Each structure stands twice: as structure tokens, then as C-alpha cells.
Amino acid sequence: MKQLFSGKTKDVYELSDGNYLLEFKDDVTGKDGVFDPGANTVGLTIEGAGAAGLRLTQLFFEKLKEKNIPTHYIDANPEEATMTVVPATVFGQGLEVICRYRAVGSFLRRYGKYVEEGQSLDAFVEVTLKDDERQDPPISEDALDMLGILTKEEYSILKERTKGISLVVKEELAKKDVELYDIKLEFGRDKNNQIILIDEISGGNMRAYKDGKYIEPLDLEKLIVL
Amino acid sequence: MKQLFSGKTKDVYELSDGNYLLEFKDDVTGKDGVFDPGANTVGLTIEGAGAAGLRLTQLFFEKLKEKNIPTHYIDANPEEATMTVVPATVFGQGLEVICRYRAVGSFLRRYGKYVEEGQSLDAFVEVTLKDDERQDPPISEDALDMLGILTKEEYSILKERTKGISLVVKEELAKKDVELYDIKLEFGRDKNNQIILIDEISGGNMRAYKDGKYIEPLDLEKLIVL
Numbered sequence: 001m002k003q004l005f006s007g008k009t010k011d012v013y014e015l016s017d018g019n020y021l022l023e024f025k026d027d028v029t030g031k032d033g034v035f036d037p038g039a040n041t042v043g044l045t046i047e048g049a050g051a052a053g054l055r056l057t058q059l060f061f062e063k064l065k066e067k068n069i070p071t072h073y074i075d076a077n078p079e080e081a082t083m084t085v086v087p088a089t090v091f092g093q094g095l096e097v098i099c100r101y102r103a104v105g106s107f108l109r110r111y112g113k114y115v116e117e118g119q120s121l122d123a124f125v126e127v128t129l130k131d132d133e134r135q136d137p138p139i140s141e142d143a144l145d146m147l148g149i150l151t152k153e154e155y156s157i158l159k160e161r162t163k164g165i166s167l168v169v170k171e172e173l174a175k176k177d178v179e180l181y182d183i184k185l186e187f188g189r190d191k192n193n194q195i196i197l198i199d200e201i202s203g204g205n206m207r208a209y210k211d212g213k214y215i216e217p218l219d220l221e222k223l224i225v226l
Numbered sequence: 227m228k229q230l231f232s233g234k235t236k237d238v239y240e241l242s243d244g245n246y247l248l249e250f251k252d253d254v255t256g257k258d259g260v261f262d263p264g265a266n267t268v269g270l271t272i273e274g275a276g277a278a279g280l281r282l283t284q285l286f287f288e289k290l291k292e293k294n295i296p297t298h299y300i301d302a303n304p305e306e307a308t309m310t311v312v313p314a315t316v317f318g319q320g321l322e323v324i325c326r327y328r329a330v331g332s333f334l335r336r337y338g339k340y341v342e343e344g345q346s347l348d349a350f351v352e353v354t355l356k357d358d359e360r361q362d363p364p365i366s367e368d369a370l371d372m373l374g375i376l377t378k379e380e381y382s383i384l385k386e387r388t389k390g391i392s393l394v395v396k397e398e399l400a401k402k403d404v405e406l407y408d409i410k411l412e413f414g415r416d417k418n419n420q421i422i423l424i425d426e427i428s429g430g431n432m433r434a435y436k437d438g439k440y441i442e443p444l445d446l447e448k449l450i451v452l
Contacts, residue, residue, distance in 0.1 A: 025432075034375065075257055093339060093340075109360070109363065110355075110360060110363040111288045111355070111359065111363065111373065112359075112360065112367075113317075113319060113355065113357045113359075114318060114355075114373045115373065122372060123370065124368065124369065125368065126366060126368070127367065129336075129337070129339065131339045133339075134335070134336060134338065134339065135252060136339075137336040137337065138364060138366070139336070139337065140352060140364070140367070141367070142350065142351065142352070142367070143337065143350065143352065144350060146350055147337065147340045147341065147345065149340065217451065
């Protein structure tokens with residue numbers, strides 16, 4: 001099994017059948033030992049964090065499969081913290097697509113002149129470049145098109161799909177009285193050039209609150225996965 | 227004559243007929259004594275800078291008038307460094323609309339992973355919030371709409387008008403073999419809710435180059451205004 005990539009929170013291997021194996025690590029992003037899903041650095045290592053992230057990911061990807069929303073997911077093995085996926089190429093050098101239901105995080109830091117902290121946002125979608133050096137800058141539809149990263153047609157698909165997937169997650173959390181504030185997704189193109197959801201959907205990709213209190217990723221897993 | 231506002235580079239007065247008088251100051255934006263049209267602080271004071279800015283502004287606004295592009299301009303008095311305009315209200319708490327022909331400045335700082343310095347851009351339009359505290363963050367069409375700053379229809383008008391106005395400036399500069407790299411415009415709504423170009427168009431609003439060399443605002447005025 002050939003290792004293709006070692007990421008901040010995951011390692012990627014190529015399987016003999018051409019599919020990929022993702023191994024979830026116990027590292028979570030954050031700064032100064034405090035978990036922050038928006039951070040670009042690995043802040044701390046928590047035993048079992050990888051397996052917990054995978055259990056949530058598995059739950060959400062299975063839900064998406066039921067709804068025929070295309071993703072890279074094939075199957076998962078929570079005991080080994082691994083997930084099998086179809087290969088996909090990212091847009092440009094990687095994008096993050098964010099769906100926001102409440103104003104927190106970088107949205108609030110940018111637009112605090114116009115919004116209150118925690119204010120409702122109507123499933124607002126925005127795209128940022130994965131670029132640690134430049135603090136993951138937000139990028140517009142026009143700029144994505146001009147720079148050859150994403151066509152306008154692809155942007156439109158991405159936006160609608162992001163809203164659809166985020167709603168699935170939001171509704172799943174709502175069953176446990178947990179409110180989704182925002183979520184960060186990644187997409188890629190499969191071998192047929194179809195746009196599919198890639199990466200994971202776990203506590204580290206979202207901000208979830210219960211009774212107005214932020215839920216840590218590992219606690220979210222315990223709350224949501226029975 | 228009642229003073230309504232004192233800005234970084236201009237003072238605004240209300241005239242008895244309801245129109246506004248803009249007085250151009252000799253202060254230009256920059257940092258540490260170096261002129262930077264993208265800066266939020268007044269970096270230095272140059273005698274005659276106000277009158278020079280106004281002469282360029284007058285030239286461009288007269289051109290736009292000839293082409294029936296709606297602006298706030300009525301007339302100008304370069305000797306007194308004043309310009310008479312119709313009143314307008316800004317969008318939200320103020321926006322800047324940027325048209326880019328080459329990748330420099332904040333565009334390069336954000337998207338340097340995808341563009342080379344000075345790379346051609348196809349009259350790329352983007353909007354930033356006027357918010358010194360938050361370093362004038364870029365904002366998307368969707369966010370402007372969601373935050374009630376600009377409707378989608380208004381965004382579309384703004385974008386097309388920005389391209390049209392920028393082209394007028396670009397062609398005017400080209401007559402003197404000067405190349406426009408980027409330009410920053412401001413728009414507002416007049417009393418009939420029409421979108422009009424406001425503020426000024428001078429060296430401080432654009433980056434202009436001759437033979438690959440940046441031209442300082444005051445030198446630009448000397449080059450362009452006969």
C-alpha cells in the first residue's frame with residue numbers, strides 16, 4: 001500500500017484496486033492547545049479523535065448515499081480509523097466550501113461591521129482557497145472562474161450541493177437538539193469529471209452548539225453517534 | 227456652508243442649493259511616508275496634491291459625462307481644489323469597487339498561489355467593504371445581498387458600470403502610453419435611487435505604469451493633464 005500524502009489530520013494511501021484509503025489521525029487543528037476548526041495548524045492530539053471523526057463521517061456519508069448525493073465514500077472501518085474512497089482531484093490546489101447558518105469565526109471577523117455575533121445567516125455559502133501561507137483567503141465566483149479553478153457552471157453546482165449536504169448534516173444534528181452554526185466541506189472531480197464531496201464530515205469540520213454552548217468535536221461524536 | 231464630513235483626503239460641505247462641495251486636501255493615503263493607494267492611513271502631505279487630484283478627476287468625470295455614464299459630478303474649480311456634486315448615499319457604510327487589469331496589490335497578496343505578479347487580468351471586478359479596522363475585507367455578491375448592502379440587480383449594474391468607467395480611464399491613460407493596472411471606484415445612490423459614480427478618480431485611486439515603472443499620483447497628473 002503506497003502512501004500518497006500525509007495531511008494535518010489524515011494520511012492517504014493508494015489501494016491495489018485503484019481506490020484510496022484514508023487513515024484518520026488523532027491530531028486535530030487548533031492553536032495553542034485549543035481546538036479551532038478554522039485553524040491551519042495541528043493544535044493538539046487527542047486519543048481516539050481519529051476514530052471518533054470517522055464514526056461521524058461514516059454516519060453522514062451513509063445519509064448522503066441514501067439521498068443519492070455523490071461523494072467519494074465507499075465504506076469505512078471505524079476500528080482501524082480508515083475509510084475507502086474513490087480517487088478525486090481537487091479544484092486548483094484545493095478549496096474549502098463553507099456553509100454558514102450563524103455569524104461566527106472568520107465571517108464575523110471580516111463582516112463584523114454589519115453582523116452581530118451569532119446572527120442567523122441563510123445557508124450562506126462561500127469559498128476559500130486552501131493556502132496556509134495566505135490564511136485561506138475567501139475567493140469570489142468571478143475570481144475562481146478567471147483563475148481557471150472552477151467554471152461558473154461548476155460554482156453553481158458546488159453552491160447548491162453545499163446547501164443540500166449542509167442541510168442533511170443540520171437536520172441530523174437537530175435530532176439531538178444540536179444546532180449547526182457552520183460547516184466546511186471539500187469537493188473534487190472524480191474520474192468522470194463529476195463533482196463529488198470528498199474528505200470527511202466530522203466535528204473538526206463544523207461548529208455545533210447545544211443550548212447556546214459550543215460542543216467540542218469528541219463530545220459531538222458521543223452525542224450524535226449512538 | 228455647513229461641513230458635513232472630514233475624510234482622509236477630502237472635506238465635504240453642504241451648499242445652500244442642496245448640492246455638496248468637495249474640497250480636495252493635500253493629504254494622500256500611504257504608510258510610513260510612502261504613497262499607497264490601497265492604504266487606509268494618511269501617509270504624507272504633498273503641497274498641490276489636492277488640486278492635482280482634482281484636475282485628473284475633472285478630466286475623467288467630463289469624459290464620463292460625454293459618454294452619458296451617470297456620476298455625481300456637476301463642475302470643478304481646480305484653483306480652489308473644489309468640486310460640486312449631487313448628494314448621494316453610499317451602500318451600507320461604504321464600498322470600494324476595484325477593477326483589475328494586472329495582478330498587483332491585495333489581489334496578489336490573496337491569490338499569489340495562483341497568479342504571478344503583474345499577470346494580466348481580464349477587467350476583474352471585486353468589491354471590498356470600507357472598514358479600516360478590518361482591513362477593507364473583500365465581499366462577495368451573495369454576502370452583499372444577504373447583508374442587505376446591495377441587491378443582486380444592483381451588483382450587476384455596479385459591475386458593468388465599473389468595467390465601462392475603468393475602460394474610459396484606461397483608454398485615456400493609453401493615449402499617453404500609460405498602462406492602468408488597477409483602479410478603485412466608489413458608487414452611491416442619488417435621490418432617485420439611481421446608481422452613480424461618486425468620490426474622485428485621481429492618481430490616488432489607481433495604479434498606473436509607464437514602461438513597466440509605477441507612476442506616482444502627482445507625476446500621473448502632470449503626464450495626463452496638459
